[in-house]
Amino acid sequence: MTDITLVRGDITEQAVDAVVNAANSSLLGGGGVDGAIHRRGGPQILAACRELRSSQYGRGLPAGQAVATTAGRLPARWVIHTVGPVHSEQEDRSALLASCHRESLRRADELGAETVAFPAISTGVYRWPLADAARIALTTVRQTQTRVIEVRFVLFDDPAYTVFRDTLDALGPA
Numbered sequence: 001m002t003d004i005t006l007v008r009g010d011i012t013e014q015a016v017d018a019v020v021n022a023a024n025s026s027l028l029g030g031g032g033v034d035g036a037i038h039r040r041g042g043p044q045i046l047a048a049c050r051e052l053r054s055s056q057y058g059r060g061l062p063a064g065q066a067v068a069t070t071a072g073r074l075p076a077r078w079v080i081h082t083v084g085p086v087h088s089e090q091e092d093r094s095a096l097l098a099s100c101h102r103e104s105l106r107r108a109d110e111l112g113a114e115t116v117a118f119p120a121i122s123t124g125v126y127r128w129p130l131a132d133a134a135r136i137a138l139t140t141v142r143q144t145q146t147r148v149i150e151v152r153f154v155l156f157d158d159p160a161y162t163v164f165r166d167t168l169d170a171l172g173p174a
């Protein structure tokens, strides 16, 4: 069974097999977690993303999907890039946010990654309300069949950590 752990910290410092990046469709970098991963991981990651763009994702990676690259100089083996949905008041995009988590775990299984760190996808620039994002992220990971042993959610600040903690507690024992 997969163990879900929560830590408050910086995802670029996690010594895990795979780190999940909250990327955008271009795969060519941005701010937030994406910026931090490319900055700390170095140019090898961007080179691998450019390669994926030209070989398979000429139109960009659609929201809800995930792809893997080297982790460059990060203390991880791989980065799994996934594209979260931008939050919308008009349209329910929860299925896409769930898909980011499922597809990232599917990529992790393909790689043989046993420890995977996730940020709180879509809760920054993409404005997803934290409590709702936490519920979707945690329930999706719980419901996904995977060989990953530890899924570690890495929350950047105290409010995000507290919301994830309370949400996980409210879900009760797995």
Ligand code: AR6
Pocket (backbone or CB within 6 Å): 009, 010, 011, 012, 022, 023, 024, 029, 030, 031, 032, 033, 034, 035, 036, 084, 119, 120, 121, 122, 123, 124, 125, 126, 127, 128, 154, 155, 156, 157, 160
């Ligand atoms: N470690 C862990 N969490 C972090 C870190 C870090 N180093 N830095 C920020 N966070 P965001 P999104 C938290 O905006 O909403 C980018 O420009 C942050 O506090 O990184 O999915 C991409 O290129 C927030 O809770 O991702 C896309 O264009 C969470 O990570 C767009 O932003 C996600 O915030 C994606 O937006």
